[in-house]
Structures are given as C-alpha cells and as structure tokens.
Amino acid sequence: DSGVTQTPKHLITATGQRVTLRCSPRSGDLSVYWYQQSLDQGLQFLIQYYNGEERAKGNILERFSAQQFPDLHSELNLSSLELGDSALYFCASSALPPDTQYFGPGTRLTVL
C-alpha cells in the first residue's frame, strides 16, 4: 500500500459526458502528479500540482483540467469524453527530498 488513494476504482460512462477523478496523496506530500496509461500511448504525464499551484504540464488535453485543494487532495476533471479517453489514470505524490513518487492504484475509465 503506497498510501495514495484514488476513487473511484472503475468508471464507465458515455461519450460526451464529464467525470471527476479524485486523489488523496500520502500524508504530508505536497506534490501531486497525474498520469494516463493507455495501450497505445503507454504511461504519459498529464499535470503536476505543488501545494495548490500548478507546477508542470505534460500532454494534457484542453478538455481535461485539474486542481489541488487546501487539504492537498486533487481532482482531475475530464469533459466531452471520447472513446480514446478510455485508459487507466494514476495519481502519484511525492515529498522533497528525495522526490520518490508513490503511485495510487489508479482509476480505470471506460468510455462507451
């Protein structure tokens, strides 16, 4: 158990819909990262927050957004969903130093 929790575990929805994925980092970790894992693209970094502020952006679509709240939990919002958004979404958290990232169990999103 990494100490990072993600909800829900599974999500099935339809194209065009909007969903919210939630992540609670390890106690005390200020950094939260979101990654997407699909069969064709592998594991890709989406976005990073540090203590409530956006820190780095990766291959995140404009239809996707995220935020980190004062209690340090984070949410990833995916809107206007397409079939290609079906993937595993992982959240990770880390502390400074040594910057080791601890990953949650992931949310499996299926868009029908």
Add this chain to the structure above:
Amino acid sequence: DAKTTQPNSMESNEEEPVHLPCNHSTISGTDYIHWYRQLPSQGPEYVIHGLTSNVNNRMASLAIAEDRKSSTLILHRATLRDAAVYYCILRAPGNTPLVFGKGTRLSVIA
C-alpha cells in the same frame, strides 16, 4: 528529455539473479537515474535511483557505468513476484515529473 533504451523483454528463472540493462548515452550531468516497476494491474512502484555511485537497497542494486551512459538494475534472486515491467528513467533534480518509456517486461519462470 534525455532518452533511455531498454530491451523490450527479458526472461529469468526463479531464484536466479537478473541484470536489466539501460542505455542513456545523452544523459546530462545532473540527471538522476531512476528505476520504477509496474506489477500487473497495479500502479508503478519505485525501485531505486542513483546519480554516479552504485546503490543498494532492500529491493535491488543499481550499477552505474563510469561514464554514466549506461546502467544496470540487478535483482539478486528473482521471484515470481518480480514479474513486471521495469522502467529506467532519467530525471532532473527537484520535484519533476517522470517520463516513462516502454520499459522491459520481465518474465520469471518457476
């Protein structure tokens, strides 16, 4: 980001040592070498990291070439539980994101 090259797959017998290679010829002087692994149906898991010197921890050892252009992750006695995809990642210091390649899929045979 500097790139790493790993074999697509490797196979090992249980209880045998495993050496997983990684080439990173364009590594910069400040890049750390990180290894993560992903067991089936789980999120990635940190294994080990180093900068210049060889490193050991309870999971594995990391041997880094003198010129830092390659490294090897060593699992001293592979178990069935070690079957996973192993990722070698170069990472700038600080709280930076991980850039995953395709990794090496390790199969362990009983």
